[in-house]
Amino acid sequence: MxxxxxxxxxxxxxxxxxxxxxxxxxxxxxxxxxxxxxKIEEKVSKETIEKFYQMTxxxxxxxRWYDKDPVISRTVEILRIVPPEAQKxxxxxxxxxxxxxxxxxxxxxxxxx
Numbered sequence: 600m601x602x603x604x605x606x607x608x609x610x611x612x613x614x615x616x617x618x619x620x621x622x623x624x625x626x627x628x629x630x631x632x633x634x635x636x637x638k639i640e641e642k643v644s645k646e647t648i649e650k651f652y653q654m655t656x657x658x659x660x661x662x663r664w665y666d667k668d669p670v671i672s673r674t675v676e677i678l679r680i681v682p683p684e685a686q687k688x689x690x691x692x693x694x695x696x697x698x699x700x701x702x703x704x705x706x707x708x709x710x711x712x
Contacts, residue, residue: 607679613690618675620693622664624702625671631696632674635689639677652676 608614621628640648652673665675678689 608686611683611686611690613694614678614686617678617690617693620697621671621675625665625668627702628693628697629668629670631693631700632670635674635693636670636677648673648677651680655680 604610608618621632636648655676663672665671678686681689
């Protein structure tokens with residue numbers, strides 16, 4: 600029997616880690632989230648991202664922790680809808696960039712690796 604996941608990011612420990620980092624370090628990671636969005640916009644377009652964001656934005660938005668900041672909100676929503684392979688690449692890039700920036704944190708998943 601396969602495990603039941605409560606949240607869309609629970610299936611991947613690295614993705615879970617990135618979401619937790621975004622949640623706990625929103626101010627520190629906002630610039631990284633902006634870079635992530637800019638890279639996505641280069642691949643498609645800003646208008647496409649905005650249209651897609653508006654379509655996928657849930658009606659109960661503003662009740663979630665990430666809806667307080669539009670950059671973090673868009674980042675999380677895009678991470679939510681991209682294929683699992685892209686989620687993994689994005690998660691790896693976030694973690695690598697954190698290390699490069701010298702942001703110290705303790706992984707919430709250190710026992711799961």
